[in-house]
Amino acid sequence: MARDLDSAQRFYGAVLGWDFRPTHLGDGVVVAFRDGAPVAGIGALTGNRGVPVVWTPYFAVEDADATAARVRERGATMAVGPLAFGTGRAALAADPAGAVFGFWHGEAVPDWSMGRGSAPAWLELRTRDAFAAAIFYGEVLDWDSERPGSCTVSYEHDHVVLRHGHDTVARISGGALEEAPDPEVRPRWHVHFHVPDLESAIDAATGLGARAASPVQTSVTSRWMVLSDPEGALFTVVTPQDGNP
Template sequence: MTEPARRKPGTPCWVSLMVRSLDVTQEFYGALFGWRFRPGPQQLGLRVRGLLGDREVAGIGQLPADRDLPPAWTTYLASDDADETAEAIRSGGGTVAVGPIQAGDAGRLAICSDPTGAVFGIWQAGAHPGTAVAGAPGTPAWYELLTQETEAVGKFYKTVFGFELDPLVSADQDLVTLRVGDRPVASLHGAGSALPRDRGAHWMTWFEVADTDEAARRVTGLGGQVLRPPRDDAAGRTATVADPEGAVFTIVRSAGR
């Protein structure tokens, strides 16, 4: 279990989930990942932070009653200047839907979407640098943008965040790894016609688990759904699941663990 240093711009640094019922959601993720919860930050409305031990892993907030939005996990990318990054997003053809706004002394954030409509956040860290632990079961393990094709959207993320793009040369896969320096931090997956029409382009959070098959069974027992059963691939053993409110995420026992 390691605690990452402060993130360089573009590095995924936090994940959050907006839901209709905080109680149901806390019960689900607490049982699935062993998280416990504490309130905060209240400047952003009713929300909690999920903890492993005493280390923060993710945020969960309650959707306002008048917002009919589908629950979904949001990936936040680190920024040294949220206002400057927000302007670069607009200039690059993306949209800034919320902010930038101050979250007390924790930091400054904005909720944005890329030119394909995939939603993500930007986070300028203050007292809260982001996810405080990596590698252990129950922590974010990887971040993947599922989109129709990677070429145009890859240029957007490279321009805004300075990523190095590392495409997989393959006749049957459209996959690009995003690197910050020499470090791979996320990927773009061009799904073509296989992209779910009901969701469109979206960022997917992967969470580490000790046993993918057992965790998938637990998801079902806790009121969630298994959307793609466990299978082995280059990343490890993965399954795509949804929580009781329908928020989709991937569970993985990473290769080499």
């Protein structure tokens, strides 16, 4: 959600190589595409200036009302909705540790994918207790169930890993601090976007008014940096290390 939809499109188009198309959700929402594949949605914030500009993951559900009831039953907070929105119903919630997420019941953009191609590289939840978070989201969103198409959950190297088929779509990591002043440390969902060249993306972003919110970080498989866009929304750009797919 952005305050200036046109400026957001110019920024992310230049930094991440996205182009944008209108949707059946109205004039205030566009879908970003990379190489013909849908990547993300950007909507226009209106009214309350106190609402932060932020990237939020939305999870598909089969029944928005039932999902909202499960959120409340498990000690979490329903912030907005479920409300009718375009061809479906959407809602915003905060999990028991305070991380904000959304869910959606209805028609989705065709061929939307996670964890492969031009889609977001992956989602990461950094929270206090990864095991407790996995139980909460599994119960609320019906992960690791017998329902066809359900995501599978596994525990690997002190992380919880969520997969859909062969694609890794999310990871849950523990150790975040609820009252930490730094939003990088508080429980929240982090959105990671693929870029072909990390330094080029960082230069483009900072040249258009973004700021670095972390140093460049590395692992065996990838390199990444957290950026804050000109309106303050945090996102991560990530590229594979040489020799990795």
